[in-house]
Amino acid sequence: MDPSYRPSLVHKNSSGSVALPFAGSDLVLSPSQWSRHVVGKISSWIDLDSEDEILRADSETTLKQEISWASHLSLQACLLPAPKGKSCGNYARCVNQILQNLNNMQLWLRIPLVKSEDDSMDVNSDNLIDSWEIWNSFRLLCEHHSHLSIALDILTSLPSANSLGRWFGESVRAAIINTDAFLTNARGYPCLSKRHQKLITGFFNHSVQIVISGKLVHRLPKGNTAVASNSDGNNVDGGQGHPLRPYLDYIAYLYQRMDPLPEQERFELGYRDFLQSPLQPLMDNLEAQTYETFEKDTVKYIQYQRAVCKALLDKVPEKEALTTTTVLMVVGAGRGPLVRASLQAAEETGRKLRVYAVEKNPNAVVTLHGLVKLEGWENIVTIISCDMRHWDAPEKADILVSELLGSFGDNELSPECLDGAQRFLKQDGISIPSSYTSFIQPVTASKLYNDVKSHKDVVHFETAYVVKLHNVARLAPTQPVFTFTHPNHSTDRSNDRHKKLRFEMPNDTGSAMVHGFAGYFDATLYKDIHLGIEPSTATPNMFSWFAIFFPLRTPICLHPGSSLEVHFWRCSGPTKVWYEWGVTSPTASPIHNSNGRSYWVGL
Numbered sequence: 001m002d003p004s005y006r007p008s009l010v011h012k013n014s015s016g017s018v019a020l021p022f023a024g025s026d027l028v029l030s031p032s033q034w035s036r037h038v039v040g041k042i043s044s045w046i047d048l049d050s051e052d053e054i055l056r057a058d059s060e061t062t063l064k065q066e067i068s069w070a071s072h073l074s075l076q077a078c079l080l081p082a083p084k085g086k087s088c089g090n091y092a093r094c095v096n097q098i099l100q101n102l103n104n105m106q107l108w109l110r111i112p113l114v115k116s117e118d119d120s121m122d123v124n125s126d127n128l129i130d131s132w133e134i135w136n137s138f139r140l141l142c143e144h145h146s147h148l149s150i151a152l153d154i155l156t157s158l159p160s161a162n163s164l165g166r167w168f169g170e171s172v173r174a175a176i177i178n179t180d181a182f183l184t185n186a187r188g189y190p191c192l193s194k195r196h197q198k199l200i201t202g203f204f205n206h207s208v209q210i211v212i213s214g215k216l217v218h219r220l221p222k223g224n225t226a227v228a229s230n231s232d233g234n235n236v237d238g239g240q241g242h243p244l245r246p247y248l249d250y251i252a253y254l255y256q257r258m259d260p261l262p263e264q265e266r267f268e269l270g271y272r273d274f275l276q277s278p279l280q281p282l283m284d285n286l287e288a289q290t291y292e293t294f295e296k297d298t299v300k301y302i303q304y305q306r307a308v309c310k311a312l313l314d315k316v317p318e319k320e321a322l323t324t325t326t327v328l329m330v331v332g333a334g335r336g337p338l339v340r341a342s343l344q345a346a347e348e349t350g351r352k353l354r355v356y357a358v359e360k361n362p363n364a365v366v367t368l369h370g371l372v373k374l375e376g377w378e379n380i381v382t383i384i385s386c387d388m389r390h391w392d393a394p395e396k397a398d399i400l401v402s403e404l405l406g407s408f409g410d411n412e413l414s415p416e417c418l419d420g421a422q423r424f425l426k427q428d429g430i431s432i433p434s435s436y437t438s439f440i441q442p443v444t445a446s447k448l449y450n451d452v453k454s455h456k457d458v459v460h461f462e463t464a465y466v467v468k469l470h471n472v473a474r475l476a477p478t479q480p481v482f483t484f485t486h487p488n489h490s491t492d493r494s495n496d497r498h499k500k501l502r503f504e505m506p507n508d509t510g511s512a513m514v515h516g517f518a519g520y521f522d523a524t525l526y527k528d529i530h531l532g533i534e535p536s537t538a539t540p541n542m543f544s545w546f547a548i549f550f551p552l553r554t555p556i557c558l559h560p561g562s563s564l565e566v567h568f569w570r571c572s573g574p575t576k577v578w579y580e581w582g583v584t585s586p587t588a589s590p591i592h593n594s595n596g597r598s599y600w601v602g603l
């Protein structure tokens with residue numbers, strides 16, 4: 001669009017029609033080039049919250065005209081100029097109107113990472129305001145519309161690491177680095193500070209597009225073709241001679257320098273931020289494919305084998321190794337990987353075992369029989385096709401091995417199953433795992449929030465999801481929620497729980513939005529052998545579990561230094577177990593999933 005164009009200055013001709021002052025014909029590119037390679041840029045002079053009524057009206061007309069032109073060209077996205085001040089109500093109203101009628105096009109609102117109150121972008125100014133607040137009020141006014149995203153302007157100065165971390169939970173689509181933000185290396189070429197490098201690498205990891213903007217501000221050593229061809233910083237001829245080429249080369253170098261994704265991460269790419277319903281292995285029967293996936297996780301079985309080794313050595317002293325047979329029961333044996341791990345532990349320690357493999361899924365039992373026959377374990381392993389809670393065992397076990405754990409530890413009803421199995425564990429018997437604890441932490445997760453919201457019902461907001469968390473900001477360290485210990489000899493055997501937790505926001509984060517809680521577990525298999533996904537202690541290279549996500553119906557804004565109080569309940573009835581959760585401070589949320597009305601696990 002012609003930068004001097006103002007609708008109010010256009011005199012309509014007698015027929016009332018005017019051609020809009022676009023720079024050139026759209027025929028310079030093919031329709032697919034427009035839609036695949038071009039992001040529209042809305043005129044930066046527009047100011048929809050100006051005191052000047054004419055400017056305000058001109059801005060609204062221009063914004064709508066330009067968006068309409070971009071839609072006509074089927075562009076994927078349009079870059080909206082940053083709100084001029086802190087107050088952006090009218091701008092948000094117009095954008096919200098546009099969003100209601102937009103098909104697929106995304107709107108990327110430009111937000112400077114650092115902004116001063118007087119809009120000078122002078123990062124040394126005393127009046128720095130947290131630009132996240134501007135984004136937050138804009139998206140709240142637009143009701144978290146999923147087509148409204150962010151293009152961050154990166155300047156010389158960067159806020160604290162915690163403050164930057166928040167953006168990784170927001171829908172940042174592009175990072176625009178101004179050439180002023182580049183330093184000069186010893187050879188005269190542009191480079192970035194360590195902190196900028198880290199930030200850019202983080203953006204690469206989150207598929208954020210990097211855009212270089214500004215003029216060539218580096219005087220490059222002689223012989224550099226990029227400068228030789230043009231040094232005015234305005235020539236946009238693409239290719240080798242582009243004046244911003246040295247900056248682009250540096251960004252490409254940062255990308256190439258990144259470590260390749262480990263194989264496991266590559267395999268999990270398609271699962272990133274994809275919400276899945278948790279398994280119900282007690283109520284449903286797992287499929288062969290699911291068992292197959294479990295069985296590939298060698299790390300998990302190595303941990304179990306180490307735990308069984310330790311337990312066997314504790315149970316049977318060396319001098320009794322040849323005369324004592326330990327009774328080990330794998331409860332919930334699936335297709336047998338824990339049976340194999342236990343037998344390997346027996347071999348490793350030179351201890352003798354008698355194994356019972358208890359499994360309630362009749363289909364898995366078929367495979368179990370095949371395995372036992374194939375391996376020639378018929379004299380050692382007895383297969384029991386039965387629910388462990390109802391099995392009448394012929395003898396008691398010295399060691400009970402199970403893996404009934406969900407992403408939140410107890411959410412696949414391990415406590416209820418093991419309480420049932422405890423009848424046939426000797427008084428001094430060992431349970432592997434001996435305990436497990438769930439953990440939560442508040443997160444910004446705008447993508448997950450929008451995915452839940454897209455169902456337009458309460459049920460989905462009151463459901464916990466298994467998800468490979470990626471586009472999230474973890475706002476505070478995790479805290480333990482519920483712990484279960486086995487065997488449980490206490491007189492009060494209720495598995496119902498209530499926990500109140502208080503999360504303190506670090507002072508240098510700024511405000512942040514809590515879209516829900518990420519949940520994890522850690523299990524003690526035996527003594528010092530543990531297994532888990534709690535981020536600070538997670539078992540390396542184990543992939544059987546993704547995190548769990550408990551959404552909030554209305555996201556909660558947390559201010560710097562404030563705290564978030566949340567309650568989690570584990571409740572049970574005759575046929576089901578469920579969680580309820582609710583925030584009580586800084587504001588109260590509804591209690592989610594009252595009576596397990598939306599999400600429950602069948603007993």
Ligand SMILES: C[S@@+](CC[C@H](N)C(=O)[O-])C[C@H]1O[C@@H](n2cnc3c(N)ncnc32)[C@H](O)[C@@H]1O
Nearest residue numbers: 281282294332333334338359360361387388417
């Ligand atoms: C998470 S899978 C683990 C399977 C296997 N141990 C492994 O590591 O691959 C849990 C298994 O326990 C079984 N299971 C769950 N509850 C059970 C119960 N009450 N009695 C017997 N088996 C049960 C399920 O059918 C499933 O095969």
